[in-house]
Amino acid sequence: MVAPVLIFAIGNESRGDDALGPMLLRELEARLNSGAWESKLRPVEQFELMEDFQLQIEHVMDMQDRRLVLFIDAGMDTPTPYAFYRAQISKEALLYSHALPPEALLKVYEQFYRQPAPDVYVLCIRGERFKLGESPSPPAETHLVSALEFSGQLLLDAEATAWDRLCTQKSPVTSIRSAHETSNIVR
């Protein structure tokens, strides 16, 4: 039995602000494990936390049987301090390289399993610099604090209807995809 909610961070901790996703994941993991949020949250067992450098086709298998999936990433063109939106299956053909944006993963999921994908959301934290060997930028660390606070709200009420209310924008597939491509390129 898999946990109904998958929280999946994308990023490379050695490439400056590309580390934002994994950093947020560690914070969430620490809070969930410490019991700090226990009284407010439903059982922590409902969450599974994963991470990878980038999304690829096989990650559809991690999405199977989930109720909700949250991808956490960093983006260059993201509004400050973060954007939160429901990922929509792209109706267009997607050009991609060795990495996939969540919108393409949704499409691959439906074709692989021949059934609708779970509800997928993206929390994209604004980053400023992505060079190899750089530490996260001061502005990005501020964005991370805001995103962590926001994540607490998401985990408090991990239901699609509640997350829909918290969306900061609609899924701007093209611009969001560019943000993902940008963050992927620097890996």
Added chain:
Amino acid sequence: MSLSLETAANPENLRRVAIDPVSRVEGHGKVTILLDDKNRVHQVRLHIVEFRGFEKFIQGRPYWEVPVMVQRLCGICPVSHHLAASKALDAIVGAKQLTSTAEKMRRLMHYGQILQSHALHFFHLCSPDLLFGFDSEVSKRNIVGVAEKYPETARRGILLRKFGQEVIRHTAGKRIHGTGAVPGGVNKSLSIAERDDLLKDIYQMVAWSREAVHMVKELHHKNPELYNSFGAFRANYMSMVGFDGSLDLYHGRLRARDENGDILFDGVDYRNYTQLIEEEVKNWSYMKFPYLKSLGKEKGWYRVGPMSRVQNCDFISTPLAEIERREFMAYSGVMPMHAPLGYHWTRMIEMLHAAEMIKDLLHDDDITGSELMASGERGFEGVGVIEAPRGTLIHHYRVDENDLITMCNLIVSTTHNNQAMNEAVRRVAQQYLHGHEVTEGLLNHIEVAVRAFDPCLSCATHALGKMPLEVEVLNEAGERLSFLSRRGDGVLG
């Protein structure tokens, strides 16, 4: 072998066409083409547009951190860097001979990486071109189109990829940031449960890999005119081969052949690579151009990767892959295969070999053994070479008495192939663009040639922006005559 079309005689009088970025390759590459007023090709260059900085990233770090941190150089093949670094640093801890369990665990991890990387490239990055045609409808020429028309092909690609990742997880300890290989050995062996978990699927993976070889072989047989000539250029080729002359992707000696398949050197200890290879810097590219010192800059460049390895070895140790190798060699005839599309066929032969090797290793009791580490006299310099999915990968370190890295030199597969990829796009430009109006389909021919090498530009470089495909034709005064663009979603604008 020629370097013609690298630099036009009078570039100021020519139109410039740019393919930026090259899609379905990792990282950021750009192709520029200079045409005259009759669309005749005068200059073609594959540019790597950003500076690489991983040597600086590693210098000053304790050596024992390196096998883990080098995985962050590249999200595409972190395991290759992990293993090459570990091999290099074996010399620092004086481990001249690994334990049997350690070497087999590393090999298992490596074959898992080869399997998942080759599966992704063939099934999901190149199959759209090969199954639909290079200038087919752009909205279908992608993995979504493949999944709609060939759902089983797309499904197998995902499952092969997932299996390879599971091999990596069980051998490296984690899905990413694995710590399986350490200087001197490994820090874990397979548990019985892990071994059995992989065993239950491996026979299916071998079968699917074999069918994948047959699939690409059939493409060659159906259209030999295209597959034998597309972007073909003659070149030297180099790879590591096993001590017995077999295809060995983990350990061995360096061997190179010339364009006729004759041996240039053989049995060379890879620790002496600096005596063989020099890297040239060209003012129009940030990526270096390696060449064999003995032949010089103009004649010494070479290819690496699956097509080099399969033609360079004497045999493959696993039976099914060996049958396929022989058939490939027979198809090629007396002379080596030089056409870039041959990479796809040989890549699938290697995938089959990797699957067979995984099967054999899972049946080897050493894989669950407990002797994990070896050590010896402390050293201060180490070179590690493996045959990564894309080709020969060299890691070279010097370490001081405080255990800190003082020198690091990495030559990644894509850098070895830099000149070869340039030659391939020049041939394709000559074959298909010369004298014709530029269309998206024609430009995709250029990209197909680059993709055949499976370049990993993020490993060799990195970039902060990725533009849609843009083609701009300018007149001699620099005024735009025509413009073609492809958005990130593949739609022409």
